[in-house]
Amino acid sequence: MVEPGSGASALRDELHQRGLRMTPQRQLVLDAVRDLGHATPEQICTRVQRSAPAVNITTVYRTLDLLERIGVVRHTHLGHGAPSYSADDHQHVHLVCHDCGTVAEVPTELMGGLAEQLRAAEGFQLDVTHVALSGRCRDCTETEASR
Amino acid sequence: MVEPGSGASALRDELHQRGLRMTPQRQLVLDAVRDLGHATPEQICTRVQRSAPAVNITTVYRTLDLLERIGVVRHTHLGHGAPSYSADDHQHVHLVCHDCGTVAEVPTELMGGLAEQLRAAEGFQLDVTHVALSGRCRDCTETEASR
DNA sequence: GTCGTTGCAAAACGTTTGCACACCG
DNA sequence: CGGTGTGCAAACGTTTTGCAACGAC
Numbered sequence: 001m002v003e004p005g006s007g008a009s010a011l012r013d014e015l016h017q018r019g020l021r022m023t024p025q026r027q028l029v030l031d032a033v034r035d036l037g038h039a040t041p042e043q044i045c046t047r048v049q050r051s052a053p054a055v056n057i058t059t060v061y062r063t064l065d066l067l068e069r070i071g072v073v074r075h076t077h078l079g080h081g082a083p084s085y086s087a088d089d090h091q092h093v094h095l096v097c098h099d100c101g102t103v104a105e106v107p108t109e110l111m112g113g114l115a116e117q118l119r120a121a122e123g124f125q126l127d128v129t130h131v132a133l134s135g136r137c138r139d140c141t142e143t144e145a146s147r
Numbered sequence: 148m149v150e151p152g153s154g155a156s157a158l159r160d161e162l163h164q165r166g167l168r169m170t171p172q173r174q175l176v177l178d179a180v181r182d183l184g185h186a187t188p189e190q191i192c193t194r195v196q197r198s199a200p201a202v203n204i205t206t207v208y209r210t211l212d213l214l215e216r217i218g219v220v221r222h223t224h225l226g227h228g229a230p231s232y233s234a235d236d237h238q239h240v241h242l243v244c245h246d247c248g249t250v251a252e253v254p255t256e257l258m259g260g261l262a263e264q265l266r267a268a269e270g271f272q273l274d275v276t277h278v279a280l281s282g283r284c285r286d287c288t289e290t291e292a293s294r
Numbered sequence: 295g296t297c298g299t300t301g302c303a304a305a306a307c308g309t310t311t312g313c314a315c316a317c318c319g
Numbered sequence: 320c321g322g323t324g325t326g327c328a329a330a331c332g333t334t335t336t337g338c339a340a341c342g343a344c
Contacts, residue, residue, distance in 0.1 A: 205309090
């Protein structure tokens with residue numbers, strides 16, 4: 001478990017620089033995101049409510065938005081359903097199996113070649129972490145093949 | 148505009164082979180998907196209702212599901228909001244700009260190298276069309292740079 | 295004290311479900 | 320005529336909004 005409140009003054013400074021305020025809720029949401037690795041707003045809310053039951057899910061949504069704008073968290077779309085939030089430094093590419101739903105994580109370096117191609121061919125700056133790649137995982141491929 | 152009802156008997160055969168029935172709604176939804184290139188269920192419904200106002204959005208959802216199961220349409224998640232449906236033969240990779248929202252289409256061949264790497268390294272069979280890649284388009288990159 | 299932030303309730307959005315009726319084969 | 324497919328209404332899960340009260344600075 002990540003040390004609760006670690007970087008509290010860093011967050012405070014980051015907020016104050018932009019005329020925003022430090023609140024317990026903001027610290028709790030950030031702690032929850034770091035703790036959970038990657039999680040949906042709903043899961044983050046549940047976690048926050050373990051220590052502060054009154055915190056509303058609306059606040060979680062608004063806080064995640066804000067934390068994303070100031071660059072301390074990011075979110076990834078894993079396909080269907082709710083997006084998954086994680087700390088900004090927790091970067092990798094997600095592989096979602098559309099048969100069993102498993103989510104694997106691979107190093108962002110794997111996308112380097114593609115990113116370079118897209119930049120050269122289309123002038124498009126790829127954000128490698130925002131996408132979840134979809135396909136069929138090894139297990140499901142083998143199961144399918146043996147049928 | 149795609150010729151309305153083109154491949155009507157092909158669809159009929161495909162359905163009958165599986166014990167399913169041909170209906171005007173199914174033809175209209177397929178025509179709409181082909182016409183629109185790629186569109187959300189909502190947009191497809193509006194298009195269908197131009198010629199058949201009584202068709203319900205529920206039917207559009209159910210029909211898109213069915214057409215996808217029999218392999219004549221596919222859907223792509225462009226990030227936020229509703230998925231985008233297109234004809235199965237209309238395949239390419241989507242690039243979504245997270246600044247201006249523009250969706251560009253690039254040939255699937257660009258993903259060949261990545262698909263190969265993922266197969267070799269992870270045993271993961273990439274479905275190149277199901278994902279939309281996210282990033283910043285050329286226009287937004289240039290605008291950003293000149294600020 | 296100011297004004298950014300929160301909680302609550304309600305609305306918005308995209309999608310699914312239950313059910314009676316319609317219509318394809 | 321049997322059973323699949325449809326329309327309608329209502330429920331659902333997720334996210335956003337309006338607004339009065341709260342609390343950081």
